[in-house]
Amino acid sequence: MWRLTLSNAIAHRSRLALTWVAVALGVAFVVGGLVLTDTSSRVLDDQFRTAAAGVDLTIRSSAGFDSAMGVEVQRDPLPATLTDRIAGTAGVAKVRAVAGGSAQLQVRGKTVTPKGPTLLGTWAGSPFTAYTLRAGHAPTGADEVVLDVATAKAEHVTLGDRITVSATASRTLRVVGLTQIGDADGLPNSNVLLTDLHTAQLLLGLGTGLTSIEAIAADDVNVPDLRTRLAATLGITYAVTSGQDAAAASADAAKQSISYLRIVLLALAGAGLVVGAFLIANTFGIVLTQRSRELALLRAAGATGRQVLTSVLGEALLVGLTGAAGGTAVGVGAAYGLRGLAKSAGLALPGGALTVTGRTLLVGLIAGTLLTVLAAVGPARRAARVAPVQAMRASDPAPATTKRGRLITGLVLFAIAVALMVVAATTGSMPGVGAAAALLLGAVVVLGPVLAPRLARSVGRPLNRLGVPGQLAREATVRNPRRTASTAMALALALALITFVAVIGSSVKAIAAAGGEAITADLMVQSSREEMLGGLSPEVGQRVANLPQVADTSTTRYGHWLDQGTTSALTAVDPNTLPKVAKVTMTDGTLTALQDGGVVIADSVAKERGLAVGDTLAMTFPRDGQQQLRVVGVMDDRSAQAMSTNYVLSLGTYATHYSENVDATVYVALKDGVDGKQARVALRAAVADFPNAAIRDQGEAAAGRAAATEQVISLITVLLGFAVLIALLGITNTLALSIVERTREIGLLRAVGMTRAQLRRMVGAEAVLVAAIAAVAGVALGLVLAAGTLAGLAADNPVVIRVPAVQLIAVVATAVLAGLAAGLVPARRAAKLDVLTAIATQ
């Protein structure tokens, strides 16, 4: 039986070829995603290990903060005197004080923006760091800086050039040295700037404070023991971590930002595989229907149903295994392509050689093989049920008819799904929405064969204009509902996901833009980097406020706090000036009450936590730990969106809980009659020596907020394109197979006078019709899922749903056109059939 399986698979290789491609594509996606994220993790690990080099212990301020949004939360500076205390501890051989943070680099007046961070640090050679000077000397004075070789090369900077480095303060420094880091020219996607301690402190606005202290243990001292001893000496105010742990923690923070990429990639790979599963099931179904007489002959010759089942599954195993192997090989290469795609979408991914782990290969192989075999189970079971007597029957196998039970089951599932979706959406339960979505998909799969013919009849009405070819194309899709349904389902699923992403994307953008509506400021000055924590020197706000064109300014700051163990964000405002640049609507209490301390919370938070004015909220701050803040006001959610967080303090309160002294945004209201453009020029001139200060108007600010969303959405859409591609392969495959099945019919049509052009039109029309059904079903499904998700996410807030009509019309049009393309090859093949041979085919 196994030999029969093998020879069958080889004999039907052309019919199985596209199935093979579908398996391989899906697996390539999975493997590519895994390889890419593994590579990124490894490179990040290496990068931080290298930076930590020979350091045994790192001492920082203790902060119970996990990192948020991929950015390590800034800790309180350490006092300079701590260095001596540590140096004086028995067992410590060497100590170095470090001031480091993120900065901005300007070369020849232009800001350099790497995909990753621009790191400002304190120079030290071996054994503390892995920095090795390639040229020049170490920085010693207030105007000297060392640059990594890679950045110097990329920006054409040579020794003696002047570059501008900005953090809290901004200075023009002379490049006195170029360094390599470990064995590499630099860190991937990053700029590294190293100065002496004093210059770094100055730039970072630390005064005499330090960000960390690194210690190296004496040769004969056990590092864990020393760590315990130091921790005991220094008390709970300071955290002592081993150098490797600190590196791992930093790497983890960086890896957080790519972990969501892994989830997205694997989710999309999953979608690709599910779409592929439909195609696989379909192909096996058709091939087995065509072979039903042969199978019946086998049964008549004494093969048991189980043997037939095993034989078919063996064939699936063969296709799955080889397809998965091919896909795994392709996937490793695809990782490069994915990395390019992700980078072009603005994601910071480190470069470097690819990491291929045994786990990746195993996952690829198992996923592909298992999927193929599972998808073939249905068709194989049907094949095993072929009665021996069918070998003797001359008639063609009757197409599967849809049963009443299917309709009822489908409708019941559908009703449950819709009910669950409505309940989950109104109560804001995302797991509920997810379950409803899964149920809905199930219902559509069950209902597919019942719905497909109906959809085909109505969607295909315009085809009647094509005359007989059009009519026959429509009839062909109606004739075998199960086949039409599963072919269309694959594409519909892919299109549903695209629709879902498009609607979510444009709605999120609309929400982001709506947040801006509450802001009435004419201009705003923000850090040109998009990160929330990077900030502006307070000097910027002062200079802007002093300009003659400016009527009012109001500054805001951001901070992190611990909310029952999880990191959350808050905004600090000036309650007196804020109303002049923003319309904050209070539903209870007043904004000005903030002056006497306390917190204003968003309406949704108040409802969720059952808080009202007069209640207290426990907030843990990095500087002074847990504090009880009185709720002094409640603002509506739109205002909270404009403030970017759900918790608002006054700048005065902020200063008591945080040590950071940088502004996030300076909102500017211009005097009446002042020309916006001229004011902008004046502002620019006033803050010219702060290159990280970007001046934006409302439109630009909204665009800035939307840009990140847009990039991610476009990345996901491009990746979903692969799922669509697999689905289109499905249309090609199904049509090609159904043409093999209809060879005699085609021969007959040609004999009685159907021209080749008419025949091509017939097959093409069928492909377009299937694609059109899929487009209608897919877009409808995607809209429902997106509406449910948005409603669920919005919970008590007003639901914002923006349907990007033009984009969706483009999706539908593209799908239909792609359907036409998918039909080209089968159509040509059908037209090439020799009339006489076709008629003579059994």
Place this chain on the structure above:
Amino acid sequence: MTTLHATSFKHASAPFPTIAARAIDVVKTYGRDEATVRALDGANVAIPAGRFTAVMGPSGSGKSTLVHALAGLDRIDSGQVLLGGTDLSALSERDRTLLRRDRLGFVFQSFNLVPALTAAENIALPLTLAGKKPDPAWQAELVAMLGLGARLNHRPAQLSGGQQQRVAVGRALIARPDIVFADEPTGNLDSRSGAALLRFLRDATRSYGQTIVMVTHDPVAASYADQVVFLADGRVVDELANPTPETVLARTAHLDTPDGK
């Protein structure tokens, strides 16, 4: 050459039977090198208009190949095939398709109908492919003659084998073609349905002057024709007018012997 057009003779007793189709020294080979088979080896035949002609011969004699060549379904290697005044060997594939659609009708042994179309739609197929509508009076007459009135809206799967073949005859006749080619039309039918079908074909010739060419190996079927053409080894070796089963059987028995020609 317009006088050769069979369509100008739509009555049974034309005084001088004109020629509807003619094969002149037709050669058709299949395969290559040593495996070459000469299916037609200089075949000459004239199909008279307004007559029912049966083509007979042993297996491999080239009778199907001859009919396929006459119908423009197959290209020939040398010689000439004339349909009325048209030289088929000079036509492109597309022109031959259009000629089949507009001037010829076909009835095959089995699988004659498009499963997705109703009986009525199958009958009208050649005309609808050409973007035309059937003449209602002629359609009604055909349907009545073939006894298909109650079955017009049925799909092929809902029809018996005999009914399916009658629908095929209806489709072959609907466009009033120059010639109807029938390739073993009764091969898959029981004898009663077969006889009924053959009567329809004969009636089409008698009542409407329809030219019909039928390939068969059944002497009884051949006896319904006005004349029989016998093939052996790719050539026309004999003809017989006003056949009966007995005379046909006598000739074929003679042909089947090795030195029969």
